[in-house]
Amino acid sequence: xxxxxxxxxxxxxxxxxxxxVKWRFxxxxxxxxxxxxxxxxxxxxGEGGRQKRTRVRALILGFFLFLGVVMVLESPLTRVRGxxxxxxxxVTEQAILEASDLHNGMSLWQVNASAxxxxxxxxxxxxxxxTVHTDYLSGTVTLAIKxxxxxxxxxxxxxxxxxxxxxxxxxxxxxxxxFTWPLVTSDHLLxxxxxxxxxxxxxxxxxxxxxxxxxxxxxxxxxxxxxFGVATVYLVNHFAAECKQDQFATCMKEMTxxxxxxxxxxxxxxxxxMTGGQPYRYTPFSTPSEGKG
Numbered sequence: 258x259x260x261x262x263x264x265x266x267x268x269x270x271x272x273x274x275x276x277x278v279k280w281r282f283x284x285x286x287x288x289x290x291x292x293x294x295x296x297x298x299x300x301x302x303g304e305g306g307r308q309k310r311t312r313v314r315a316l317i318l319g320f321f322l323f324l325g326v327v328m329v330l331e332s333p334l335t336r337v338r339g340x341x342x343x344x345x346x347x348v349t350e351q352a353i354l355e356a357s358d359l360h361n362g363m364s365l366w367q368v369n370a371s372a373x374x375x376x377x378x379x380x381x382x383x384x385x386x387x388t389v390h391t392d393y394l395s396g397t398v399t400l401a402i403k404x405x406x407x408x409x410x411x412x413x414x415x416x417x418x419x420x421x422x423x424x425x426x427x428x429x430x431x432x433x434x435x436f437t438w439p440l441v442t443s444d445h446l447l448x449x450x451x452x453x454x455x456x457x458x459x460x461x462x463x464x465x466x467x468x469x470x471x472x473x474x475x476x477x478x479x480x481x482x483x484x485f486g487v488a489t490v491y492l493v494n495h496f497a498a499e500c501k502q503d504q505f506a507t508c509m510k511e512m513t514x515x516x517x518x519x520x521x522x523x524x525x526x527x528x529x530x531m532t533g534g535q536p537y538r539y540t541p542f543s544t545p546s547e548g549k550g
Contacts (some may be wrong), residue, residue, distance in 0.1 A: 321494030424460025
């Protein structure tokens with residue numbers, strides 16, 4: 258009986274010991290689990306705080322950058338402080354600047370080169386092109402002007418008109434003023450209006466006249482255009498030559514050589530037919546007045 262009680266007590270003590278171990282084990286790992294969860298939460302909070310601080314710094318930096326850009330844009334250093342016009346001979350600087358809408362004090366960022374060129378060429382018929390250069394360091398805007406030149410005088414219905422290099426009518430010319438440019442006449446029905454080309458053939462001849470050297474243009478007294486695409490060129494030496502209208506500029510050099518050839522042979526002033534190939538046909542004038550020199 259005594260041995261059985263001893264065995265029961267021993268068994269109870271073992272069970273108690275195992276329960277204590279189990280309790281301590283759970284307590285230990287439970288604490289560690291709590292600590293682990295707390296550490297993870299702390300780290301998560303730390304990451305969130307860092308991200309929040311980063312966003313705040315980015316917002317502050319962006320604000321000051323925006324403020325800096327505004328200050329630069331509104332600074333006197335980014336304003337137009339000077340304007341220069343070059344290349345103009347017949348159009349005044351004041352007229353060009355007024356047409357451009359440029360003025361001191363406007364923002365350099367508002368200087369639109371293509372818009373300025375369009376405004377000036379639309380307002381001034383003599384202006385062919387405008388090149389705009391902006392110097393941001395000095396605040397200077399330079400307008401380089403290329404002008405159209407008067408290349409001929411159109412005779413139509415008893416009136417005379419100065420023609421520009423693109424064939425447009427520039428101004429009416431006084432009949433008694435004397436002309437330093439070739440006279441252009443035409444068999445075509447012309448629609449003469451200031452600022453407009455009176456006829457495509459007239460415009461074509463003017464464009465070709467602008468391409469030939471001035472000394473060759475000075476040899477021409479008159480260019481007459483017929484209805485068949487032929488230009489008759491009357492020279493100041495009383496000779497004349499016929500050529501295809503669209504080949505006028507090309508024929509001018511050959512024309513002077515042909516005239517020199519016939520003059521060298523002792524021929525009197527006459528008409529040289531250059532509408533075909535060489536040899537050119539020569540026909541003397543029946544009267545000296547036909548030369549129109």
